[in-house]
Amino acid sequence: MIVRGKSTSDDRLIDICIEGDHVAAVADAQPGKPPALGGEAWHVAPGLFDIQVNGFAGHDYNAPPFGDASVQAIVDALLALGVTQHLPTVVTGSHRRMLASVRAVVSARQERRIAQALPGLHLEGPYISPADGPRGAHPVKHVRPPDWDEFQQFQEAAEGLIRLVTLSPEWDGAAAFIAKLVAAGIVVALGHTNMTAEQMQAAVDAGARLSTHLGNGSHATLDRHNNYFFQQLAEDRLWASLIVDGHHLPPALTKIIARAKGAERLVLVSDAVAAANGRRSSAGMPPGVHQFGDLRVEVSETKRVSLPGTPYLAGSALDLPSGIENVIRFAGVSLTDAIDMATRNPWELLSGPEHGRGLVPGAPADLVLFKWHDEHKQLELTHTIAAGEVVFAAAR
Ligand SMILES: [Zn+2]
Secondary structure (H helix, E strand, C coil): CEEEEEECCCCCEEEEEEECCEEEEEEECCCCCCCCEEEEEEEEEECEEEEEECEECCEECCCCCCCHHHHHHHHHHHHCCCEEEEEEEEECCCHHHHHHHHHHHHHHCCCHHHHHHCCCEEEECCCCCCCCCCCCCCCHHHCCCCCHHHHHHHHHHCCCCEEEEEECCCCCCHHHHHHHHHHCCCEEEECCCCCCHHHHHHHHHCCCCEECCCCCCCCCCCCCCCCHHHHHHHCCCCEEEECCCCCCCCHHHHHHHHHHHCHHHEEECCCECCCCCCCCCCCCCCCEEEEECCEEEEECCCCCEECCCCCCECCECCCHHHHHHHHHHHHCCCHHHHHHHCCHHHHHHHHCCCCCCCCCCCCECCEEEEEEECCCCEEEEEEEEECCEEEEECCC
């Protein structure tokens, strides 16, 4: 199958030849040969990768027991948004509950297509800050100090699939714990933290590489000069993931973070929760108060997701194509850079520069075709291809 579009990396019109589940060749478009999909009016990019998804379309990775059908429903809903891979994110809870979430994801991965869509797991907590504000919506009674034995039980249940751990380095022994995770090939992110500058430096020296949803999971008020937000902003060894939904970060702050970090160190995430349903879908959660597992959340008309009666956000109802549009609008980055923030950057964060993905021969044939409306900065997704199969085509 030949797929044609302008490459988001260099605007060149290319033909991507797909054989089976992989990209066989990429070449300049041949005008005489009509493609199976796409054409001059399209852009083509790798399938998007979201490293932080708590749930979607009414299904929740943190409310076990959930069956394979729930995992499939999340995968399918995200494929319809161009997200060909994501990391199910297991957040702070009891040991038993977190283990059950991990096991349910691993069980669903027996299906080949689900395994391809879920290359790993993100553990966000329980080793985070107990402080109100930094802790965000994570339940305080389940926050605890780093525990290597417990982590190993999670990783064993995950069959080695935990790839990313978000923690706070404010606990005694955190730097040594981080060093062990890094030695085991796991990417360590700092987040939901009340850390000091010294604790942050020790964590980064031990190998921590990312700030999870920088600018969120924070006190409402910070010292104007000395605070963990500025410290992370200034630490060049830390990449940052961002929730660019217009609620978690105001436009000006999004721009400041993008300028400080540089496009090559930013990762767009949705941090989507079960209340999220995608921008053009009528399925999912209407505005109002909803119960998901242990958590009650309120969804506003503008898709702001918060803890009822508090100023604290509880995940998002964002989808990554909207995140791409927003980071272009708010921070003035290019389409190329914005796509990289949802493809190349997260692959590189997790797998290094030799990740083997993208629009290159031999890579998995995960890609999206879309039309880009520059005057409105709108991304109109038309097709998603996962492992060489067309898994989503927009209604015409
Ligand atoms: Zn969080």
